[in-house]
Amino acid sequence: SVISVNLKETTNSSTSQRIPGAIIIGVRKGGTRALLEMLNLHPDVEVAKAEVHYFNIDENFHKGLDWYRAQMPLTLDGQVTVEKTPGYFTASMAPARMWSMNPAVKLLLIVRDPAERLVSDYTQVLHNRIQQNKSYQPLEELLLRRGHINLNYKALQRSLYHQHLARWLAFFPRKQFHIVDGEALIRDPFPELQKAEKFLELPPRIMPDNFYFNTTKGFYCLLSAGHDKCLDESKGRPHAPLSNEAFQKLCRFLRLPNQIFFRMTGQTFDWC
Numbered sequence: 001s002v003i004s005v006n007l008k009e010t011t012n013s014s015t016s017q018r019i020p021g022a023i024i025i026g027v028r029k030g031g032t033r034a035l036l037e038m039l040n041l042h043p044d045v046e047v048a049k050a051e052v053h054y055f056n057i058d059e060n061f062h063k064g065l066d067w068y069r070a071q072m073p074l075t076l077d078g079q080v081t082v083e084k085t086p087g088y089f090t091a092s093m094a095p096a097r098m099w100s101m102n103p104a105v106k107l108l109l110i111v112r113d114p115a116e117r118l119v120s121d122y123t124q125v126l127h128n129r130i131q132q133n134k135s136y137q138p139l140e141e142l143l144l145r146r147g148h149i150n151l152n153y154k155a156l157q158r159s160l161y162h163q164h165l166a167r168w169l170a171f172f173p174r175k176q177f178h179i180v181d182g183e184a185l186i187r188d189p190f191p192e193l194q195k196a197e198k199f200l201e202l203p204p205r206i207m208p209d210n211f212y213f214n215t216t217k218g219f220y221c222l223l224s225a226g227h228d229k230c231l232d233e234s235k236g237r238p239h240a241p242l243s244n245e246a247f248q249k250l251c252r253f254l255r256l257p258n259q260i261f262f263r264m265t266g267q268t269f270d271w272c
């Protein structure tokens with residue numbers, strides 16, 4: 001937030017690092033970076049730039065709350081600290097640990113068609129493996145075993161949103177979650193940001209002209225105080241190929257899990 005950075009320069013003595021008031025818990029490849037950067041347009045929001053991985057990785061969790069707080073940006077009284085770690089959503093210990101830290105923390109979950117999410121997840125892993133000179137398998141080999149959906153495939157498990165959300169709802173009430181429609185955020189970020197501002201009880205400060213559609217990137221980019229910012233090239237890259245037949249099989253498989261997720265959240269999404 002450019003305005004608050006300026007404030008910080010002048011009133012440095014009243015800033016401190018605080019635990020987050022709101023956390024983007026996932027989903028991986030749902031648009032978590034876009035949501036974080038867009039919330040950061042708000043002058044009353046400060047974000048942890050890097051993913052923190054505190055509640056999901058034992059080694060970090062055992063460093064304790066002071067370590068966690070030290071990962072946070074400086075804030076003034078009244079500003080909200082936000083961090084995002086997509087791995088929280090699917091981490092078995094994360095809900096209990098987060099609840100113990102602050103049972104009133106606001107939870108932001110950005111979801112996306114879980115079939116598209118799976119392909120995006122595979123694409124990310126593929127890019128990482130290629131970069132590290134590691135071998136890789138085609139998506140179809142991982143997704144299907146003897147023609148059936150392979151339930152052991154991790155990227156499939158991460159797309160079973162209802163199973164993960166159920167663990168979170170055992171600790172936090174539904175009203176403490178705000179679910180952002182990842183596809184809607186891609187199509188038109190501003191309305192989604194307005195809803196998120198309301199949920200965070202922030203005054204409306206994010207404006208339509210904070211966003212412009214960048215035809216080269218094929219996505220919305222951010223404008224703030226004369227600065228222009230697009231997400232990096234790992235966001236919005238072409239997906240690895242998957243046959244239409246396999247994709248349709250995946251869609252059919254996800255129909256029931258998706259229905260359960262809709263019932264749990266009281267929200268429906270236009271998924272395959």
Ligand code: A3P
Nearest residue numbers: 029030031032033034120219220231235236237
């Ligand atoms: P794809 O790369 O599959 O298109 P995350 O930050 O959670 O990893 O999510 C990445 C996804 O954010 C991208 O997935 C992309 O579709 C989505 N996204 C949403 N808004 C975006 C934006 N304005 N610019 C780039 N990517 C955006």
